[in-house]
Amino acid sequence: MQPNIALVALPVPLDREFDYQIPDYLSPSIGGRVLVLFGRQKLVGIVTELKNHSDVPVDKIKPIIEVIDEKSLWPESLYNLLLWCSRFYQYPLGDTFSNALPGALRKGKEAKLSASIEWRLTTQGREQLAIGFGRAVKQAKVMHMLERGSLVQHDITTQDVSTSVLNNLAQKGWIESVVTQPHPIKWGSDIEAVADKPQLNTEQAIAIASVNNNHGYHCYLLEGITGSGKTEVYLNLIKPVLEQGKQALVLVPEIGLTPQTISRFRNRFNVPIMVIHSGLNETERVTAWLSAYESRAGIVIGTRSALFTPFDALGIIIVDEEHDASYKQQDSLRYHARDVAIMRANIENIPIVLGSATPALETLNNALTGKYHHLTLSVRAGNALPTTNKLLDVRGLFLESGLSAPLIAEMRKHLELGNQVLLFLNRRGFSPALMCHECGWIAECKRCDAYYTYHHYTREVRCHHCGSQQPVIHQCQSCQSSHLLTVGVGTEQLECQLSELFPDYKSIRIDRDSTRKKGSLEDALDAIRNGEYQILIGTQMLAKGHHFPNVTLVGLLDVDGSLYSSDFRASERLAQLFIQVSGRAGRASKPGEVVLQTHHPEHRLLKTLLVDGYHHFAKEALIERKNAHLPPFTFLTLVRAEANRSDWVEEFLRQVRHILEAHHFFNVGCQILGPTPAPLAKKAGKYRWHLLVQAQKRSIMQQLLRDTKEAIASLPMAKRVRWGLDIEPHDIS
Numbered sequence: 046m047q048p049n050i051a052l053v054a055l056p057v058p059l060d061r062e063f064d065y066q067i068p069d070y071l072s073p074s075i076g077g078r079v080l081v082l083f084g085r086q087k088l089v090g091i092v093t094e095l096k097n098h099s100d101v102p103v104d105k106i107k108p109i110i111e112v113i114d115e116k117s118l119w120p121e122s123l124y125n126l127l128l129w130c131s132r133f134y135q136y137p138l139g140d141t142f143s144n145a146l147p148g149a150l151r152k153g154k155e156a157k158l159s160a161s162i163e164w165r166l167t168t169q170g171r172e173q174l175a176i177g178f179g180r181a182v183k184q185a186k187v188m189h190m191l192e193r194g195s196l197v198q199h200d201i202t203t204q205d206v207s208t209s210v211l212n213n214l215a216q217k218g219w220i221e222s223v224v225t226q227p228h229p230i231k232w233g234s235d236i237e238a239v240a241d242k243p244q245l246n247t248e249q250a251i252a253i254a255s256v257n258n259n260h261g262y263h264c265y266l267l268e269g270i271t272g273s274g275k276t277e278v279y280l281n282l283i284k285p286v287l288e289q290g291k292q293a294l295v296l297v298p299e300i301g302l303t304p305q306t307i308s309r310f311r312n313r314f315n316v317p318i319m320v321i322h323s324g325l326n327e328t329e330r331v332t333a334w335l336s337a338y339e340s341r342a343g344i345v346i347g348t349r350s351a352l353f354t355p356f357d358a359l360g361i362i363i364v365d366e367e368h369d370a371s372y373k374q375q376d377s378l379r380y381h382a383r384d385v386a387i388m389r390a391n392i393e394n395i396p397i398v399l400g401s402a403t404p405a406l407e408t409l410n411n412a413l414t415g416k417y418h419h420l421t422l423s424v425r426a427g428n429a430l431p432t433t434n435k436l437l438d439v440r441g442l443f444l445e446s447g448l449s450a451p452l453i454a455e456m457r458k459h460l461e462l463g464n465q466v467l468l469f470l471n472r473r474g475f476s477p478a479l480m481c482h483e484c485g486w487i488a489e490c491k492r493c494d495a496y497y498t499y500h501h502y503t504r505e506v507r508c509h510h511c512g513s514q515q516p517v518i519h520q521c522q523s524c525q526s527s528h529l530l531t532v533g534v535g536t537e538q539l540e541c542q543l544s545e546l547f548p549d550y551k552s553i554r555i556d557r558d559s560t561r562k563k564g565s566l567e568d569a570l571d572a573i574r575n576g577e578y579q580i581l582i583g584t585q586m587l588a589k590g591h592h593f594p595n596v597t598l599v600g601l602l603d604v605d606g607s608l609y610s611s612d613f614r615a616s617e618r619l620a621q622l623f624i625q626v627s628g629r630a631g632r633a634s635k636p637g638e639v640v641l642q643t644h645h646p647e648h649r650l651l652k653t654l655l656v657d658g659y660h661h662f663a664k665e666a667l668i669e670r671k672n673a674h675l676p677p678f679t680f681l682t683l684v685r686a687e688a689n690r691s692d693w694v695e696e697f698l699r700q701v702r703h704i705l706e707a708h709h710f711f712n713v714g715c716q717i718l719g720p721t722p723a724p725l726a727k728k729a730g731k732y733r734w735h736l737l738v739q740a741q742k743r744s745i746m747q748q749l750l751r752d753t754k755e756a757i758a759s760l761p762m763a764k765r766v767r768w769g770l771d772i773e774p775h776d777i778s
Contacts, residue, residue, distance in 0.1 A: 048067060048095035048096055048097055049066060049097055051064070051065050051067050051094070052064060053065050053091065055083055055139040056088065056143035057088070058137060061137075062094075062138065062139070063090075065079070066103075066107065066109065067095075071109055073092045073095070074115060074117055075094065076091065077117055077118060078091060078113040080113060081109055081110055082110060089153045118355070119145075119355050120355055120356070123353070123389070126353075130385060132751075134770075144353075148327045148330065149327040149331040150334075156331075158332065162223075163223050166219070167219060170220050171192075173219050174189075174192060184210060184213065191220060236284055236316065237284065238314060238315045239312065243426065246274070248421065248424065253278055261395070262395060264387055264390065264416075264418065265420055266399050266401075266404055266418070267398055267422070268401065268409075268420070268422070268660075269422030270402050270425065271625065272425040273422035273424060276365075278398075279398070282363070283363075287314065287316055287344075292342065292343055293343070293360060293363065294344075294354065294363070294386075295344060295345070295347075295363045296348070296352060296362070296364045296365065297348060298365070298366045298372055299586070300324050305570070305591065306365075317336070317343055318343065318345075318346065319337060319344070319345045320346050320347060321351035322348040333354075334354055338356065362386050362395065362397040364383050364397065364398070365400050367405065368408070368621055370618070370775055379769070381773065384773075403621035406617055406677060407676065409663050410667055411677075432630050432637040434638075435638075435639070436641050436643055437640050437643070438643065438644075439642045445546070446538050446541070446542035447539060447602045448542065455600075455638070456547070456600070457547070460547065460550050462597075464579075464595055464597040465576075465581060465593060466580050466596070466598045466599075467626075467630070468543075468582050468602060469583060469600065469601045470535070470536055470602045471622075472534070472536065472584070472603070473584055474498040474509075474535040475498075475499045476535055478497070478532040479499045479529055479531060480529065480530050481526055481528065482528040483524050483526040484523050486523035491513070492508070492511050492730045493508055493511050493727055493729065494727045495508060495510050495725065497518075498535065499517065499531055499535075501538070501541070502537060511728060534602070536556050536582050537558075539554075539602070547580060551578045551579055552578060552580035553569060553573065553580070555569055555583040555584070555586055566586075573593060581596070591629060595635070597630060597636065597638060598637070599627055599629055599637070599638070599639045601623065601626055601640070604643070605643055605644050605645055607619035608645055613673070616650050616666065617666060620650065627639040680739070680742070681737060681773060681774060682738045682771065682773070683737055684701055684737075684768065684771075685735060685771055686733070686736075686766045686767065688731060690732065691732035694732055695720055697762040697765070697766045697768065698735075702719070704753050705738060705749065705753055708752060710745055710749045710752070714745060715739065715746075716739050717737065717738055717739070720734045721735055721736075723735050724777065724778045738750075746772075
């Protein structure tokens with residue numbers, strides 16, 4: 046009998062699916078989209094089941110308005126992964142599907158590639174290549190990209206090249222465009238574009254052979270010190286996958302790392318490479334998404350959301366900088382891309398490689414206990430030498446915008462030798478606070494329990510938590526004094542100070558404020574590599590993955606706050622940050638030096654890192670975590686709740702605690718902490734509270750949450766607060 050009822054998952058905050066009648070003239074498919082009426086609005090949902098019976102009276106079941114997809118939007122393996130995500134992260138299935146789709150497909154756009162514009166060199170353009178392009182850097186970039194063959198417009202614009210550059214080149218007669226219809230592309234045996242590849246060292250060769258000699262699902266931790274050639278290992282692992290006609294997924298933690306990764310991969314392989322990250326517009330994103338599904342892309346490089354890209358024949362997954370906190374989604378579907386990538390590799394029965402110089406303690410523990418294969422790269426690639434690390438005790442020293450005299454002298458020495466210097470300060474803006482010198486009043490955000498940050502260049506104060514801003518305050522709002530002082534140092538202030546200390550050297554600041562414009566980050570990185578700037582000032586955007594061969598000195602100005610944090614992960618994050626930032630120095634043949642300014646040179650964490658390195662620290666930290674019954678030896682869930690009134694949130698979480706404690710599973714190695722106000726107790730006008738649940742086994746935690754979630758959702762107070770579950774949280778702010 047033909048099914049006449051479709052179970053549809055809708056993007057609504059309800060943990061259930063809905064029955065809809067299937068008209069005779071429509072044929073929906075499981076995993077495909079349909080347009081339905083939900084209340085007074087039309088929504089795009091995903092069909093999860095076709096059946097002939099419903100518990101809802103027939104006269105109350107609405108019909109499907111339109112079937113958008115004739116087949117599933119996802120391969121079966123990826124569809125099953127999304128079902129698993131919904132269950133594991135305790136998140137509504139409809140919202141899970143919605144999170145995994147590009148915005149255009151969420152709105153009901155047809156999942157079909159349209160004709161694309163392909164650019165190629167003309168005869169006149171090839172002649173111009175020999176002449177050169179002078180100062181027209183963008184034009185030269187496009188011409189050299191097309192030198193190896195034609196490219197679709199998407200491949201060029203994802204390299205931060207504007208359409209106007211292409212049109213200018215076309216007007217000059219150097220390039221021409223043709224409209225091409227989409228078709229599957231099968232790359233041949235001539236995969237590699239370069240003949241003179243770097244010579245592999247013994248450890249790299251062993252790592253590559255270890256992965257290639259196994260078949261099916263295996264998880265590998267590639268632990269390699271900074272500059273040890275992990276990317277070269279990735280490239281060598283992807284080559285045989287492409288030769289088999291299969292595809293590769295490469296995840297990077299941030300958009301800032303994609304340009305150099307794309308460049309490295311494009312220079313190496315003669316296959317179509319697609320990019321997926323939040324900086325793409327809807328058309329670019331859906332094009333990349335569908336290209337992977339229809340075998341028009343051999344490699345997809347992207348941030349965490351690229352994990353849900355459908356592939357025709359996925360052969361390997363690589364997660365670079367697997368320890369990075371950016372892989373954890375902090376709102377809506379709070380998934381961890383590394384963990385979901387491992388599950389995807391398991392379902393697809395393919396290898397996955399997790400690369401890092403500073404593996405997360407959870408990952409390292411799995412490798413040390415034999416759950417993952419542990420591969421190590423202990424020497425720097427090429428002629429690069431290990432860095433010289435030292436602590437600089439700044440107690441009692443005068444600091445000029447965070448800089449001590451010994452560090453300034455060290456900078457001058459390196460700059461006079463023609464090298465570059467990188468200064469790390471993870472605090473953007475000019476100053477983190479604006480204070481009255483007369484009464485001590487500090488400018489606070491009215492919507493958050495946080496101080497305003499003063500931004501000098503835009504002459505405003507801004508809250509970095511809720512985004513609210515206002516013109517700079519000139520008068521104390523307590524005593525009306527006009528004597529206001531900036532307190533603390535941010536990257537803007539450091540930039541101003543350096544222009545006075547080193548007027549003969551150019552400095553560049555790279556943070557979220559200076560790189561808002563599309564393409565500005567890549568332009569800045571290119572300028573650094575070309576030696577246009579000698580002093581680099583950066584936040585975490587510069588801390589990982591970048592290759593600056595002329596940087597010989599790295600200075601960390603202020604990391605003391607992490608030494609005494611209440612967050613049990615703070616020491617791990619500081620250790621990772623120190624190693625990652627240190628790895629920017631001495632990456633070529635020049636020796637590198639790392640200087641860490643601190644008021645606590647005696648701190649055991651700093652001594653361990655400098656003397657024994659990250660691996661020794663991590664083993665000690667794992668012992669401490671085990672003794673303290675903390676992850677990865679126990680499992681946490683954070684119940685987050687917020688509302689307009691603090692007493693509502695507190696009362697709701699007290700009721701949640703009673704429900705959890707009444708469950709029979711609770712006595713099997715579970716405990717609850719809270720409810721307590723969140724570390725940032727008020728944000729964007731909402732009062733925030735937390736409830737922390739701890740369990741000895743992941744299965745117990747999952748069963749406890751699964752059995753009680755419906756009861757929690759039915760609480761009367763649940764309608765007054767916004768609440769959610771954060772499974773295995775990485776940030777408790």
